[in-house]
Amino acid sequence: MRYDFSTSVPREDTNSEKYVLREKLFGTKGVEPLWVADMDIDTPDFVLNAVKKRLEHPVIGYEEVPSSMFDAQIEWMKREHNVEFVLEDMLYSHSVVASMNVAIEAFTQKGDKVIVQTPVYSPFFHSVIEHERDILKNPLKQKDDGSYTFDIEDLKSKIDEKTKLLLLCSPHNPVGRVWKREELEEILKVCLKHNIVVFSDEIHCDLVYAPSKHTPFVSLSQEARNITVTAIGVGKTFNMAGFAISSVAIPNRDLREKFLKVYNRIHFANGSSLSHAAFETAYKDGREWLEALKEHLLKNYNMLQKVCEKFPHLIKVTPIEGTYLAWLDCRGMKLRDKELRDFFVKEAKLGLSAGLGFGREGSGFMRLNFAVCFVKMLQIVSSLEKVLLEYKKID
Structure with a gap:
């Protein structure tokens, strides 16, 4: 078509x-x-048509997140990004920023340090400050051609026992980088050595131009699966931000339970029935x-x-x-x-x-x-x- x-x-x-x-x-x-x-x-149109079809039923009430919605996303992530999640890994969220705030509260305490790699989307550092955590700023390095990369030596030199969480933007907003596997592996080594959890904002993962290829942080190794919280969704990919729906994937049970303690206290609930229909259709037909x-x-x-x-x-x-x-x-x-x-x-x-x-x-x-x-x-x-x-x- x-x-x-x-x-x-x-x-x-x-x-x-x-x-x-x-x-x-x-x-x-x-x-x-x-x-x-x-x-x-x-x-x-296929997203809007799915919403119209759902509206043929005259009741728009409370609705559980259908497993078929997450199944569609899991299949998409496997096919497009070669990463495997299962249904129990997945949680609904109305936004990546909300998920990030839950992660900061779940995996750190007041006075702990959170790694932020600037320049970056402003909620990365505002969220840390609002939770009364300390920002450990690890600025990206700009190369001669204008592109950016991680400054691993700077990161290593700044980490201490209070450093608990890294907020990763992948692909990166605003510098447009799609991190190579070897770059992410350097970050992983540092985080494993210091027992640092990684919150990986991958909301732009589908908007990547050849020959670049997105590598989900969680896909690097089993060790990466054990320390990674991945935020993904349809908002950027299909221009669906107004549906207020995204997801969080947490394969490690201990991390998921810590995340859920904060998540349930806030009461995220299950989102909108119209958003469920739109989300599932986007991944199936998009x-x-x-x-x-x-x-x-x-x-x-x-x-x-x-x-x-x-x-x-x-x-x-x-x-x-x-x-x-x-x-x-x-x-x-x-x-x-x-x-x-x-x-x-x-x-x-x-x-x-x-x-x-x-x-x-x-x-x-x-x-x-x-x-x-x-x-x-x-x-x-x-x-x-x-x-x-x-x-x-x-x-």
């Missing part, structure tokens, strides 16, 4: 977060919002749509890269292997962070995520969500090229 991503349904009057909050965040409604990590691309989507996203990224290549002394796109989030190195513009943000808002009319929001290491960077339809992407790159031409003249 052929899927068309040339246009998408407008979202301005649909209570979409990225549109509703434009004026509050950017001081104007006159920007294209490219910050929140959902797609301005229509959620697949492979062909996803392949077409990734082809489209990569074209969008290449369009952005070509524009930036015209102004290499001003702006560079970090090489991407996964996600639909471009990490723009704007340090060549020699602007302070507020000035850089204002440049994109006031001149380019683009509402991006400021790099500082991902940690101090994000200074001079901006994150741009390129998961939009083709027509909108044309407008974005045209606007960006125009203002960079003007800036070049002034510079």
Whole structure:
């Protein structure tokens, strides 16, 4: 089947977060919002049709998570990522961030240290602080080509007896890395040596571009299975964040029981019957749509890269292997962070995520969500090229 991503349904009057909050965040409604990590691309018809079918039954009441829902996800993960889970490993969650907060409370105590590898999605460090744990910051290293890798020596030098948990972002938001197996194995060695639990946020695992291949942390070895909590779901892959459903996979029984003590106290319950139907159908019927989507996203990224290549002394796109989030190195513009943000808002009319929001290491960077339809992407790159031409003249 052929899927068309040339246009998408407008979202301005649909209570979409990225549109509703434009004026509050950017001081104007006159920007294209490219910050929140959902797609301005229509959620697949087969997902919406599953919800419509469920609505044929006139009662929407409390519902248990159907085993068939997790079975569909387990089969997907085995086929697409060569990792095996069983039904008892799986728990419902309404979001990865909620799961992360449970993990912090379950596996650490006040005063313990949690490893965070910056620059990274801001809830990674905000969640640690809110639980009164200490952040052990292990910044990523940027290589000559602009890509990033782990700084293992820095990590080894900072760990002590209070270090209990590592928050891994894989694939990485915002730098776009899909970690190679050997990189993850280095992290595993350190964590095994120091009895550190790994919470692996793998929500972007399906959004990976060839030849890169996602390696689930839990798949590295039996030892990895014993220390890993994996957060996965359909929200990013199929543009289903509004269904508020994801999952947590915990193969180790002791870890699962510790997690459940906090999880049950909070009372996560079982989610929405409509979300169950959407989740299961996405995993059963979504492979062909996803392949077409990734082809489209990569074209969008290449369009952005070509524009930036015209102004290499001003702006560079970090090489991407996964996600639909471009990490723009704007340090060549020699602007302070507020000035850089204002440049994109006031001149380019683009509402991006400021790099500082991902940690101090994000200074001079901006994150741009390129998961939009083709027509909108044309407008974005045209606007960006125009203002960079003007800036070049002034510079």
